Amino acid sequence: MTPPSPLTSRRAAKPPGRSSSTANPAPAWRRPLAWTDHHYLALGYLGLSFIAVAVGTLLSLAMRIHRVWPTGSLLGASVSPEQYLALVTMHGTLMIFFVLTVAPQSGFANLVLPGQLGSKDMALPLVNATGFWITALALMIMLAAFFVPAGAPIGGWSAYPPLSAMPAAGPGQGSGMDLWLASLAIFCIGSTLGAVNTVVTVARCRCPGLTYGRLPLTVWSWLTAALLTILVFSVLFAAIILLSCDRHLGTAFFVPSTQWVNGVVTHRSGDGSPLLWLHLFWFFGHPEVYIAVLPGMGLVSMLLGNFTRRRIPGYRMMIATTMLIGGLGILVWGHHMFVAGLNPFAGTAFELTTMAIALPSAAKVLNWLVILWRSRPRFDTPMLWALGFVSVFVCGGLSGPILAQPALDAYLHNTFFVVAHFHLIMAMAAIFGIFAGIAYWFPLITGRALHERLGKIHFWWTLFFAYSTFLPMHLTGLAGEPRHYAQLDGIAGTAGALVRSTLPLERHITVSAILLGLGQLLWIVNVLHSWTRGTPASGNPWNATTIEWAPETPAGCTLVCEHEPCHYEQISASPITGDAKPHPQWAFEVSAE
Amino acid sequence: MMLLAFLGQATQARASWWMPPNASLHGTALDHQLIINLWILFGLFMLAHILLFAGILLQARQQPQPLAHSRWRFELAPLAAIAILFFSLAIWSAHLWASQRYTGTDPAAMQVEVVGMQFAWYFRYPGADAAFGITRPTLISAAEGNPLGIDTADERGRDDFVRSQLVLPAGREVNLRLRALDVIHGFAIPAMRVKQNAIPGQTFNIHFTPTVPGDYSILCTQVCGLGHAHMQAVVRILPSADFAVWLKQQKAPPAEGQP
Ligand code: HEM
Ligand SMILES: [Cu+2]
Ligand SMILES: [Cu+2]
Numbered sequence: 001m002t003p004p005s006p007l008t009s010r011r012a013a014k015p016p017g018r019s020s021s022t023a024n025p026a027p028a029w030r031r032p033l034a035w036t037d038h039h040y041l042a043l044g045y046l047g048l049s050f051i052a053v054a055v056g057t058l059l060s061l062a063m064r065i066h067r068v069w070p071t072g073s074l075l076g077a078s079v080s081p082e083q084y085l086a087l088v089t090m091h092g093t094l095m096i097f098f099v100l101t102v103a104p105q106s107g108f109a110n111l112v113l114p115g116q117l118g119s120k121d122m123a124l125p126l127v128n129a130t131g132f133w134i135t136a137l138a139l140m141i142m143l144a145a146f147f148v149p150a151g152a153p154i155g156g157w158s159a160y161p162p163l164s165a166m167p168a169a170g171p172g173q174g175s176g177m178d179l180w181l182a183s184l185a186i187f188c189i190g191s192t193l194g195a196v197n198t199v200v201t202v203a204r205c206r207c208p209g210l211t212y213g214r215l216p217l218t219v220w221s222w223l224t225a226a227l228l229t230i231l232v233f234s235v236l237f238a239a240i241i242l243l244s245c246d247r248h249l250g251t252a253f254f255v256p257s258t259q260w261v262n263g264v265v266t267h268r269s270g271d272g273s274p275l276l277w278l279h280l281f282w283f284f285g286h287p288e289v290y291i292a293v294l295p296g297m298g299l300v301s302m303l304l305g306n307f308t309r310r311r312i313p314g315y316r317m318m319i320a321t322t323m324l325i326g327g328l329g330i331l332v333w334g335h336h337m338f339v340a341g342l343n344p345f346a347g348t349a350f351e352l353t354t355m356a357i358a359l360p361s362a363a364k365v366l367n368w369l370v371i372l373w374r375s376r377p378r379f380d381t382p383m384l385w386a387l388g389f390v391s392v393f394v395c396g397g398l399s400g401p402i403l404a405q406p407a408l409d410a411y412l413h414n415t416f417f418v419v420a421h422f423h424l425i426m427a428m429a430a431i432f433g434i435f436a437g438i439a440y441w442f443p444l445i446t447g448r449a450l451h452e453r454l455g456k457i458h459f460w461w462t463l464f465f466a467y468s469t470f471l472p473m474h475l476t477g478l479a480g481e482p483r484h485y486a487q488l489d490g491i492a493g494t495a496g497a498l499v500r501s502t503l504p505l506e507r508h509i510t511v512s513a514i515l516l517g518l519g520q521l522l523w524i525v526n527v528l529h530s531w532t533r534g535t536p537a538s539g540n541p542w543n544a545t546t547i548e549w550a551p552e553t554p555a556g557c558t559l560v561c562e563h564e565p566c567h568y569e570q571i572s573a574s575p576i577t578g579d580a581k582p583h584p585q586w587a588f589e590v591s592a593e
Numbered sequence: 594m595m596l597l598a599f600l601g602q603a604t605q606a607r608a609s610w611w612m613p614p615n616a617s618l619h620g621t622a623l624d625h626q627l628i629i630n631l632w633i634l635f636g637l638f639m640l641a642h643i644l645l646f647a648g649i650l651l652q653a654r655q656q657p658q659p660l661a662h663s664r665w666r667f668e669l670a671p672l673a674a675i676a677i678l679f680f681s682l683a684i685w686s687a688h689l690w691a692s693q694r695y696t697g698t699d700p701a702a703m704q705v706e707v708v709g710m711q712f713a714w715y716f717r718y719p720g721a722d723a724a725f726g727i728t729r730p731t732l733i734s735a736a737e738g739n740p741l742g743i744d745t746a747d748e749r750g751r752d753d754f755v756r757s758q759l760v761l762p763a764g765r766e767v768n769l770r771l772r773a774l775d776v777i778h779g780f781a782i783p784a785m786r787v788k789q790n791a792i793p794g795q796t797f798n799i800h801f802t803p804t805v806p807g808d809y810s811i812l813c814t815q816v817c818g819l820g821h822a823h824m825q826a827v828v829r830i831l832p833s834a835d836f837a838v839w840l841k842q843q844k845a846p847p848a849e850g851q852p
Contacts, residue, residue: 082819163776170818256794260730344694372648405686480783484816495810495825
């Protein structure tokens with residue numbers, strides 16, 4: 001037999017396609033693995049974000065209870081205003097960095113990126129493992145900020161100076177703030193290492209035939225998010241270093257030459273501006289929110305194709321919109337600064353770029369609606385999360401174009417309207433993406449499926465209470481309620497009346513949030529139960545087409561990629577999509593000796 | 594806990610679900626724009642959900658591939674429509690923004706300086722000479738009645754007076770000169786549809802015309818430290834005759850805490 005060239009040879013072993021005959025992939029996870037193995041690191045990253053999300057959720061519930069019940073005591077200790085602000089700050093920081101950046105990007109990419117590329121491993125295992133341990137260290141330092149004498153910082157996740165530059169400006173702004181800055185600086189390094197590994201892996205580890213045009217949209221999302229990470233985390237890193245110099249070396253990057261704080265006047269040489277921090281921070285901060293949501297968007301596209309058994313129309317356009325979101329994402333940071341001291345002309349410029357970035361997002365939503373149109377999909381739990389993602393993404397995304405208008409943002413900025421906007425997208429859509437991914441890839445990790453019934457109850461519960469929690473925030477925001485208020489009741493005068501008038505809705509929100517939080521116990525029970533006692537899942541339980549579901553490559557064969565993902569063939573006259581036959585991306589060819 | 598919350602809900606009076614009534618000249622057009630926006634985007638939200646539910650519940654089509662042949666009609670045309678819609682909204686509201694912010698204030702406008710510090714707002718009026726005197730942080734002493742550190746060596750500052758309540762005439766444009774002493778504060782008057790951060794080391798000007806007499810809240814909207822939620826003040830809009838009387842009663846040196 002003449003050695004066939006890998007790409008033109010005929011298939012040696014037909015992919016077993018249907019699940020029945022496929023070997024269970026779980027054993028790959030039970031083999032003794034090196035500490036640099038991406039499977040371990042994936043679980044490590046998911047574990048880190050689980051710790052962060054558990055702590056972050058408890059903090060948010062403490063906040064919610066304090067807002068409507070300020071005189072009450074939690075666990076025997078009443079919450080002081082600075083403790084409330086510390087709760088807000090740590091909640092936001094843990095969620096945005098350690099949950100929404102870590103889980104969808106580092107966690108899921110480690111879990112399945114090599115699989116989806118048809119590669120055995122990541123390109124740079126050592127860099128990858130280093131990134132993980134650095135991220136773990138960052139989380140420990142961040143959590144340590146709770147335990148220093150004056151407590152955690154109180155300036156919010158965007159840490160505007162001079163509040164963040166001067167320990168005298170408030171409790172928590174001393175060693176708590178130092179730990180916060182140190183943690184995030186370390187986090188920047190860890191994320192950058194992880195992102196470098198992701199980029200190199202996509203560039204170098206694709207199996208034969210897997211061209212860029214055939215990469216699953218998840219891979220495109222990880223790639224785009226990784227490029228953004230490298231670009232913008234370096235800026236955050238620089239900003240943190242400069243801020244630390246202002247704090248400890250008497251420089252004046254972000255503070256003016258003369259400062260009056262608490263009756264004490266200080267002088268510095270140099271005359272800096274707090275606005276410089278805002279520019280640097282939001283140059284990082286806006287792309288950061290897309291880093292959090294892009295992997296979810298990619299996954300949703302793939303899941304909709306998978307569970308409707310349909311192709312994704314305009315595949316190249318979906319790749320293009322992913323990259324456009326990334327590219328435009330670095331041009332819109334000024335929309336966080338319309339009333340923060342930005343030049344008014346720049347306000348209009350950023351209004352236009354922000355409207356522009358809404359278009360690729362809208363293109364994705366339209367694409368999802370087209371895939372779903374008259375599809376009668378299968379409603380397995382991962383699909384429910386994907387559909388829920390579409391819903392909450394639309395809901396949260398649509399307030400973006402309102403906030404993008406400086407004239408309107410001048411009323412809405414820093415009110416609960418903005419809080420509603422980003423919680424629907426980040427706290428809900430991005431988290432729905434994580435739930436979707438875990439439900440979808442659970443069989444790959446454990447060889448067992450999550451419990452369907454429990455999973456569905458958890459989904460509907462979460463969807464209902466998510467809307468019930470976050471929709472009313474639009475109204476309290478319209479009423480003028482500002483963010484970061486430790487107290488709504490008992491403030492005298494006209495202003496007190498305005499803030500107090502939101503209390504009825506606030507109470508509803510708190511009750512919903514508690515129920516939303518409690519519902520997550522269902523998921524924990526489900527994961528614990530299914531991990532050990534769930535129904536064993538076959539090799540390709542969802543009839544997926546992407547390569548992470550391919551069976552072990554038979555000896556003497558090479559895995560190659562044949563086409564884009566989500567190719568299905570209708571095999572019966574009945575249009576019920578469940579009957580469609582998957583044409584997976586992978587095929588096996590006899591290796592050239 | 595839930596019971597408590599529901600009980601509280603039942604007994605709470607004066608709930609607010611919407612914007613406080615507008616009391617400024619530019620606010621009318623702005624509210625209009627906001628409400629149009631909310632309706633349009635709410636409509637898009639409903640439309641997307643109708644399509645979503647119809648899509649997954651309607652009888653599946655014979656041809657299982659999704660509308661691949663008519664992408665122009667179902668994806669690109671709607672996208673173009675959305676683009677036109679969003680940019681029209683943007684350009685329309687850019688006019689509103691430009692009219693508020695692109696141009697400076699009317700020279701005849703009333704001048705007041707607003708200074709934010711942890712955790713209070715101070716309002717300085719320039720006095721008869723219509724000019725603000727120099728301030729020095731080293732002279733700041735609320736106890737000695739000089740919370741902003743006005744330097745009396747500067748003649749212009751001698752008739753400046755500082756109040757903790759903002760008093761303005763209805764129907765006359767006002768220019769607020771915003772400063773902060775220590776950290777960034779957010780100056781917001783929801784009823785005037787006005788918001789602008791005050792930043793240490795820099796001065797920003799915003800101008801607007803109050804129209805409806807009354808007392809309105811001034812809030813701090815940028816987290817500034819542990820007293821952030823308490824950093825409030827009141828703006829009192831007086832009919833212009835009453836304002837003239839009030840102004841006549843004011844004289845430097847500043848009397849702390851009285852309107
Ligand atoms: C559809 C496109 C979007 C547009 C036009 C948009 C627009 C905006 C604007 C103008 C603001 C500033 C509001 C203010 O501070 O006054 C904002 C805030 C925010 N957006 Fe979006 N957004 C979009 C999508 C997203 C997505 C996809 C995410 C996250 C995954 C996101 C997360 C956030 C966050 C976290 C903030 C608040 C940051 C803070 O102040 O703490 N947005 N958005
Ligand atoms: Cu942004
Ligand atoms: Cu404040």
